[in-house]
Amino acid sequence: MTTSTLNGTTNIALSFSDEQAMLLDSAKSFCSHKSDINAVRSLLKSDSGHNPDVWQEMVALGWTGIAIPEQYGGFAMGLGSMVPVIESMGRHLLGTALITSTLAAQAILRGGSEAQREKWLPKIVAGTVGSMALLDNEDWGSKLCGVSTANSSSSDSSSKIVLSGKKLLVADATVADFFIVSINHSGNPALAIVEASQLTANAISANTLIDETKRAATVDFSGVTLSPDALLPQSEQALKDIRLIGALLIAAEATGTSAATLDCIVSYLTSRIQFGRLIGSYQSLKHPTVDILLQMDSSRSLIYHAATLLDKGPEIGPLEGDTEVACRMAKAQATETLLFAGDRAVQFHGGMGFTYDCDAMLYIRRAQWAQHQYGDAQHHRLHLARLLLD
Amino acid sequence: MTTSTLNGTTNIALSFSDEQAMLLDSAKSFCSHKSDINAVRSLLKSDSGHNPDVWQEMVALGWTGIAIPEQYGGFAMGLGSMVPVIESMGRHLLGTALITSTLAAQAILRGGSEAQREKWLPKIVAGTVGSMALLDNEDWGSKLCGVSTANSSSSDSSSKIVLSGKKLLVADATVADFFIVSINHSGNPALAIVEASQLTANAISANTLIDETKRAATVDFSGVTLSPDALLPQSEQALKDIRLIGALLIAAEATGTSAATLDCIVSYLTSRIQFGRLIGSYQSLKHPTVDILLQMDSSRSLIYHAATLLDKGPEIGPLEGDTEVACRMAKAQATETLLFAGDRAVQFHGGMGFTYDCDAMLYIRRAQWAQHQYGDAQHHRLHLARLLLD
Amino acid sequence: MSQDNASQAEFRSQVAAWMQDNRPADPGFLLPQTFMEVGSEQVLDFLREWQHKVWSAGYLGMAWPKEYGGQGMSRDFQRIADEEMKRLQVPICFNVIGLGWAGPLILDNGSDYEKEKYLKGILNAEDIWCQGFSEPNHGSDLGSIQTRAERDGDDYLINGSKIWTTMGNYAKYMILLARTDPQAERRYNGLSFFLAPMQVDGISTQPIQKITGEYGFTETFFTDARIPANCIMGEEGQGWRIAMQTLQYERGAEAGAAGGISILSIVMDDLLRMAAEIEREGEPLLKDPVTRDNLIKFMIEEKALQLAEKRIEIPALCRDYPNSIALSGKLRSTEFFRRMRQYALSLQGAQGSLYVGDPDTIGGGFWQRAYLNNFSTTIGGGTSQVQANIVGEHVLGLPKD
C-alpha cells in the first residue's frame, strides 16, 4: 500500500495492540491522578514546570524506556507506543521532560555509535534527562544547520572541538542532564552530546513562554570543549528523523489537549445558563463544538496511523515515505485543531473566558505554543506537497 | 491617498452623486418590474436568453450610452455609473447583452481610432450589440494572446488580414452585431472588429452553460477577411482595461445577485416551519445568513469604491494603481460572496433546495458562472499581491 | 483493508480480473454516481444489465442463502468483491433499496413466502425497489408522517403522498412507512411498515426535476390505493422500530446487505489528476503553491476520513466518545465532498462555467454535476444542520435546542 497521490491508492494502516491499549489505560489513569487542574496551576510559576516526584514515578512506570531496545535496558515496545502516553499527558497538561528526553534517546539510538548508545540509553531509561538543542533561528525549516554553533579548533579529526553560539528554546534545559546539540561542524551539520556539567556558569537563561506549563531556555554553548567522540556518527539522518518524531509527539500531545479543551467547553455548555437556557442549547455554540470533536477525531486517527507506521517500520531505520507523510499530516492536523479549540474555548466562556482563572487560558496558550514546535502546519503542508504532488 | 501597502495608507474614496442615486432607483425599479422570477424562468430555455422588448426599453432609458462621451451620442455619466445599473440587473437576473456591449464600447473608446469611435459608439448607444471574443483557452490570465486566431496573409501592412481560429465563451454571440476579437497579429496582441455578417455559416455554436440565464457561444472566425482598419490602434492597453472593467461589472452583477440570494434565503427562513419553529430561529441558519449579509455589504462597498475611482480618473486613461486594485478586490470579494450565498441558499432550502423548481438553483448556478468570468478570486489575489506586496 | 488469507487473496484477484474483463464500454453518457441519478430508461437499462451481469457472475448477494439467489458464502467474500468493485470504479449496483434495505430486512424478519417472493428479484435486478419514508413539508421529521393506512377487510387503503422516492416511476415495490393509528399517544407508535406493491390503482408518481436539471426522484401519490393486508411487516404500530432497523444495514455487506457498490465515489485522486491537466500562466495548476496548500488540506482530511473507518474497529481508541465516529460519519463525509467538489469547480477557469452536454467541459461536466448532486447527501437523511445537532446531543451530551 502506498500513499495517496496521483496513482490513486492510500495507506490507511491503523492498528493498536492489546498491550498498547493497556498502556493507554494506565497512562490515562496516571495523568488524571497526578495532574489534575489544580496541580497544573500550582506549577505555572515554578522553575522546572513539573513535579520531580511525578517524574520519578513515570520513570518507575517504565515510560522512559518504552521506545528503547532491550539491549539498552528498555522495553522495546516501539516508538508508536509513546503516542498513547504522550496523548494522555497532553490531556492533563502534565509537564516533565518526557518528550524531549525521548527525542534525545532517539537521536542517540538512530545517530549514535554503539558506545554512545551503551553509555546513554540505559541512563535515559533510568530517568536521566536529555534535551534537544536544535534551533538557532526562528524557523524550524531548512536553515537549521546553516548557522554555526561549533568550530573545530583545527581540522585534525582527533583534536578537541570548541563550541561557540547559542541555541534558542531548548526544552526543559534547566533540568537536563545532557543536550543533543545540532552544530555546524566544519561546514557539515552534526549532532553532539554536551553534558550539563560542561556548560559555563549562567549559560542557561529561561525563556518566557506563552504556554506557562512548558519550560525552555536559551542555552549558550560557547566555550564548551568536546572530544570528537561526543559527535554522533549518523547525525544527518538522525536529525531528519528527530524532526519528524518531534512533530508526531507534539501532535499526540496536542490531540490530548484538544480532547481536554473539548471537555472544558462541554462542561461549561452543559452548566451555564444565559437568557434562561443552558448555553449548550444554542447552535452557535453547539455546532462549532461538534466541529472541534470532528477535528479532534481526525487528529486522533492521524496520530495513531503515524504510530502504526512507525512500529511497522524497522526499529531504527529512517522515517520515509508513508511514515514521513503520516507524521507531517498528524502535526498539521493536530495543532490546527487545538488552535481552533483553544480559541473557541475562550470565546464560549464569555467574560469568564477572558480571565486568567478560567482554564480555557491554559488551552489557548498551549495551542499557540504547540503550533510552532517542530514546524507549523503550513510548513508541513509545504513538505507534504513535495512528497505527494511532485 | 495611496493604496494600503507597507507604507501604511489606504485609499478609501467612496462617493455617489445624487444623479447616480436616481439612476440606481430607476434601475432597481425597472429590473424588478421587467424581470420578476417568472420572467427569468420563462427565458431559461430560450435561444437568446433575453426579451428583445426589454432590451429596447433599456436602450430607450439610455443605459447603453451611460459610459459613452457626449460627442459620440452618449450621456457621459462615467463608467462608474454602470455599477448601479449592473448591480440592479444582477439582483433580478435580468439577461441582455448590456455587460458585453458596454465592454465592446469601452474597447473601442479606449483602443480605437477616432474613425472607429465615430462609426461604432453612436450605434452602440442606439442598441447595436457588440460582444467581446477574448478567450482561446480556459485561462483568463496571461496566455490570452499566446494563441493565434489571425494570420496576416502577407507582411504588407495595407493588405487584407485573414483570421483563423475559434474563440470560446463569447457572450451573447447569437445576438451580437459585431465582435471585438483579440488576435495574434504577426506575433503581437491586437483587437479587431468583426461584424456578425462577416462570419461564415454555422460559425456560431452555442455553449451549454451552468448558468441558464446566460448565453455564450464558441465562435469560429476562420476565413473572415479584414482590412487593416478593422484593427484597434491601441489594442494592448485597451485589452488590459477591458479585463479590469469586465471584472468590476461582473462583481457588480454578482453583488446584486448576492442580495437576491439573501432575500430568497430570508424569505424562506421567515416562513418555513420545522420541528415546530420557524427555521430562521435556528442559529445554524441564522448566523451563516448574517455572514452572507456582511459579505454582501463588503462586496457592495468594494464595487462602489471601484466605481468612485473609475469616475475620478480620466475618462479614457488606463486603469492603474488604486483603480486596478479596487477592480480586482471587488471581483475577488463579490464572486466569493455569491459562491457562499448560493451554496447556502440550496442547503438551507432543504429538500426543496434540491429541486429545479427552487430559485436557489438559479443563484448557485449564477455563482459558478460568475466566479470564472474575467478571472477567478485566486487569480485576482495573485495579481493584487504583485501590486500591493512587492 | 484487512489482511487476506490465501483463498481470499485468490478470490480478490479473480474478482479483479473478471471486473476488468467485463466492465462495460463507455455508454456515451455520464455514468450515475449514485442510484438517485437514474433519470431515464436508457440509464436504467444500462444499470439493470450491469447488475444482472455482476449477480450472474456470483459477485452480488454472496452471503445470502443459495435458495433465494445468493451464494451462501461468508460475508468476507462479498466485502472483498465490494472492495475490488470500488477500487476499479465499475458502475454501481443500482437496486440499492432492495439490496441494502428491503433485502436484509426480509432475510432477518420475513416469512419463507416473502423470502421466496422478493429476494431473487432484488438481486437479479428484475424487481426495482423504492423507499417511502419522507413526506412533503415534513423534511427530516419522520414522526410527523401523515400518509394513512386504514385496514379495510383483507386490504389496507393508503392515502397521502411521499416525496424523494428514488426511481418511484420504475419501482415494483416500495418499503412504505404509513400511519395506521392516528390516535396513538406517542406519534411514533402509530406507524406501520409495509412491503407495498407499486403497480396498483391509486398510486401515481410525478418525476421531480433535480437542481442538476436531471431526474431520479419522484413524488408518489396514494389515493385510496388498496394493498393486501399481508404486505405489512411485523405488527401494526411497529413501523418506526422496523424503519430504524433498516438503518443498521446501511453499513454494507458486513451488516447484512447484499453488497455491490452503491456510490461511485469521486476521490482526491480525481481532483489531483484534474489539477495536473489544467494550466495557469503556462504551468500546471498542480505546481501552483496556493493550490497545492489547499489540495494538501483536502488530502489530510480525506486520509482522516478513511482512517476513521478503521479506528471505529479499535474500541481502545474510541473510549471517550464511543459513538462519535459512527454518528458523525454522514456529516463528515458529505460536507467534505461538498467542499472538495466546490473547490474543484473553482479551479476550472472559464471552462467551469460550462455544463454537462457541452463538448468543452472538463470530464464531461462531471464536477459540476457532482457538486450539485452532493446536496442530496447534505440535505437528505437529515440535513447537516440536523446531523450536527445529533452529534452534539447524542455524542457530546449537549442540551437540545
Added chain:
Amino acid sequence: MSQDNASQAEFRSQVAAWMQDNRPADPGFLLPQTFMEVGSEQVLDFLREWQHKVWSAGYLGMAWPKEYGGQGMSRDFQRIADEEMKRLQVPICFNVIGLGWAGPLILDNGSDYEKEKYLKGILNAEDIWCQGFSEPNHGSDLGSIQTRAERDGDDYLINGSKIWTTMGNYAKYMILLARTDPQAERRYNGLSFFLAPMQVDGISTQPIQKITGEYGFTETFFTDARIPANCIMGEEGQGWRIAMQTLQYERGAEAGAAGGISILSIVMDDLLRMAAEIEREGEPLLKDPVTRDNLIKFMIEEKALQLAEKRIEIPALCRDYPNSIALSGKLRSTEFFRRMRQYALSLQGAQGSLYVGDPDTIGGGFWQRAYLNNFSTTIGGGTSQVQANIVGEHVLGLPKD
C-alpha cells in the same frame, strides 16, 4: 477622510507637527492598545501625563465649552486631531469612560453644577472614570441587573457588585446602573443611573487577572455604600434610557465625545511589516505565495471594513438594509481583528511560542498580547454570537431563537 478646507489643512499639519515633536519616548514597556490594559501605576502615570499634555496643547475636548476646559471649536477640528493621532499612532487618551461616555452625557443632560464639577477633571486626566453596568453571572443581559440602590434620606445605599470595571481601582467616579425599584413590572423600568463617587466607605475593588496575565479590570463590591442622592442622573427609573443614550456617543467626537484616540489599532500594515521581516527557507515570508494569498484576503477585508464607515454616510447605497453597517460594525471589526491577530501569530515560527517579557519575541510580544486581549472585544459588550443574533433579527428580520 473628508476633504479639508484651507484652515483645516493648516490645522492638520500643525497637529501632526506637534504630535511628532511631543510623542513620548519608548517607556520600556509595551504601550497599552486600549484603556482596558492599565494594569499598573507605572502605566497609569505614563498615560495620565500624556493625556494631560494633549489636553494642554489644546487637542482634546476641542468642541467642549471653554468654561469647562474645552476649546469651544467646531467638531471638525477634533476629528482632524483624532485622525492625526490615529495615523501617527501616538499613545491613547486613556480616560475613555469620562471622555466618551460620562462627559458628553453630562454636557447633554447635566446641571451647570455638574458640568463645573466633573468636566475639566475628565479632560485633564485628574479624575478617572469607570463604568458599572455588567454584573457577575449576567453577562450581556443588562436587564438582569441586581445591584440595589435604596433611597435613605439624602443618600442612596448601594449593595451588590459589578464586574469588568475598567480601572475600578484607580477611578474617582463611576457611571453606575443600579436597581431602584425591584417591583417594576418591566425590569428595565426599575433601573436608575448614577454619577457615583468611588472613594466612599463600603466600596471595594478586586483586580481581575486577565487571560494575558495582566490586570486592567476590577470586580467592584458595594456593601451599604452611601452616595449622595443628587448623584442620580435623570429621575429614578430612567436608568436604562440614559445608559442607552451613552451608547450613541461611542461613535466619537462627531457624536459629542471629547475626542482623543481610545484604541491603538493594529492594522494590516503592521502585519505586512512583520511578514517582510520574518524569513522562511531563506526568503522573506512576504514572498511566500500561500502567505501572500492569505494576506491579500485580509487586506480585502480590511479595505471593506474601512469603506463601510464611508458607505454608511451614503443612504442611497444602504437602502436595502439601512441599519446593517451600524449594527454589524462591532461584529465585523472585532472578528476581523481576532482572525488577523491569530493569523499573525501563526507566521512567527518558533518565536511565536515566546511571550511578553522575553527579549527574543517579535515586537515585544505585541501580537501575542493583542490576540489574547482581542477576546475582550468579541466577548464584552455582547458576544459575537449575541451580535450575530442582533444583526439577524434587527437587520434581516429573522425570528428570535
